[in-house]
Amino acid sequence: DIQMTQSPSSLSASVGDRVTITCRASQSISSYLNWYQQKPGKAPKLLIYAASSLQSGVPSRFSGSRSGTDFTLTISSLQPEDFATYYCQQSYSTPDTFGQGTKLEIK
Amino acid sequence: EVQLVESGGGLVQPGGSLRLSCSASGFTFSSYAMYWVRQAPGKGLEYVSAISSDGGITYYADSVKGRFTISRDNSKNTLYLQMSSLRAEDTAVYYCVKDLGVGTTDTFDYWGQGTLVTVSS
Numbered sequence: 381d382i383q384m385t386q387s388p389s390s391l392s393a394s395v396g397d398r399v400t401i402t403c404r405a406s407q408s409i410s411s412y413l414n415w416y417q418q419k420p421g422k423a424p425k426l427l428i429y430a431a432s433s434l435q436s437g438v439p440s441r442f443s444g445s446r447s448g449t450d451f452t453l454t455i456s457s458l459q460p461e462d463f464a465t466y467y468c469q470q471s472y473s474t475p476d477t478f479g480q481g482t483k484l485e486i487k
Numbered sequence: 488e489v490q491l492v493e494s495g496g497g498l499v500q501p502g503g504s505l506r507l508s509c510s511a512s513g514f515t516f517s518s519y520a521m522y523w524v525r526q527a528p529g530k531g532l533e534y535v536s537a538i539s540s541d542g543g544i545t546y547y548a549d550s551v552k553g554r555f556t557i558s559r560d561n562s563k564n565t566l567y568l569q570m571s572s573l574r575a576e577d578t579a580v581y582y583c584v585k586d587l588g589v590g591t592t593d594t595f596d597y598w599g600q601g602t603l604v605t606v607s608s
Contacts, residue, residue: 423600429587
């Protein structure tokens with residue numbers, strides 16, 4: 381199975397900050413990488429698919445990029461509603477695997 | 488509006504069985520692959536099972552292979568997960584999930600609210 385390693389596992393930031401979360405794949409997955417946001421007690425929500433495509437309805441402050449097997453989710457200016465846990469997921473090969481999550485907390 | 492509503496969760500003893508259902512609406516159910524993804528309490532997300540749009544192709548994570556069976560009834564817009572020989576480590580919220588694209592992309596654009604399965608004596 382392909383291993384997905386997210387960093388950091390937790391992050392404290394302030395409203396208005398620029399935040400970057402990284403996900404590294406254990407092997408090449410091309411651009412088959414998705415990002416999800418999950419708030420406590422809620423189902424995950426798709427933010428970014430195919431590494432850099434913004435899902436419909438997601439604010440443009442969210443963006444994704446790829447460099448080899450390293451993938452980045454960037455939030456350009458944190459809003460109060462962005463404090464949540466973020467997961468990456470590879471959809472290159474079955475079984476799909478998720479990163480362990482990054483909890484974004486208010487500083 | 489796409490809606491996925493799971494049901495069937497609950498408390499079951501180790502070794503027992505349970506069937507989860509997911510009622511889908513707001514899209515052409517028969518055109519999309521569907522999935523079950525679970526999340527143990529306080530833990531991350533785990534891909535459990537997948538089924539193609541016509542039900543002809545299925546996939547299971549190694550952790551559930553031989554114990555769980557995914558199926559669908561396209562005439563009823565319903566997805567199922569039959570779970571047997573349940574173990575404590577199967578305790579989780581089980582999410583019904585829709586594929587983003589027509590076909591199979593393994594990208595999950597809509598999720599149900601989840602149903603909690605607790606395996607305990």
